[in-house]
Amino acid sequence: MENLLLERSKFTMSVDFNAETGVLSLVGNSYPEDAISFFEPLNKWMEKYIEETKGDIIFNVKLNYLNSSSSKCFMDMFDILEDYVEDGGKVKVNWYYFENDDEVMEAGEELLEDLSLDYELIEYSEEE
């Protein structure tokens, strides 16, 4: 199956979903005009990947900012991953935040802390 690649814009994340390695990465800002439409192909890809490969997933999220609608869309995504884990899939979520960025750290923590997903909140300091 094809990889999913999107370049980042000022208000949308770069997307790098690799079907061979199972490493799925989102980087940047997320406050699209219509978050549901932006996330829809990402969810579809994820569902297809799970169905076709049954492979492990490492989900890397590295954001500067996400708005409230994007938070909701992340929850939808995590629902898909949670269902996969319940069916025996292996998933690890790495939620990155820039040093002292409590906003992004808390956004991740509040999304993930009540779920059954294996996750880690990772502080970084080097700009990439």
Added chain:
Amino acid sequence: MSESSLINGNGKTDFVMTDSDLFDLYSSGGLEKTILMFKGILTQDILVMLAEMLTNNLSTDPRQKTTKKMFSIFVELAQNIHRYSYEKITVNDKLVGAGIVLVNEFESYYSLISGNVIEHKVYLNLKKNIDYLNSLDGDQLKQLRKDKLKQKREENEKGAGVGLIDIKRKATSNIILNVKKLENNMSFVSFFIKLDKEY
């Protein structure tokens, strides 16, 4: 004779905003510094430009707490206008809301103000919602947000219904909602958000 009356010239004209109205707006307040003021259609492009301008214009580090909160509150306020303003104009086949946003800097805090027209009955629901959010403490707001994120979306709902919760959680004080009743069951509503400077 004051300068404003000179600018005003011979008084009222047919324009919606007279010279003197504009001067009053320009010079209103006095002590605060206006960082940003915009009235018009809040397309995504304009919204992004304003949000970036806003944080670039602050003398603080863009990574700092206050700046991040400011960015966040601004985007939620602006996207509310974009989605929910009754005054909408078609731009590139999409309906986009119009309104006004204003950010002022005071010695120890910033104020973020937004305004737009909605149906009065929509205002009544909004008022209830804001009063409820203002009555909750930090833990209750956090729980409410989590519940909302878990809830199924209502049909045609573009937002998450958590924008106002996020604004309340990041603001320093309660959300102040003002209303001016207009004709034809419409209202002009404005949000006033206070954000203390944190160092």
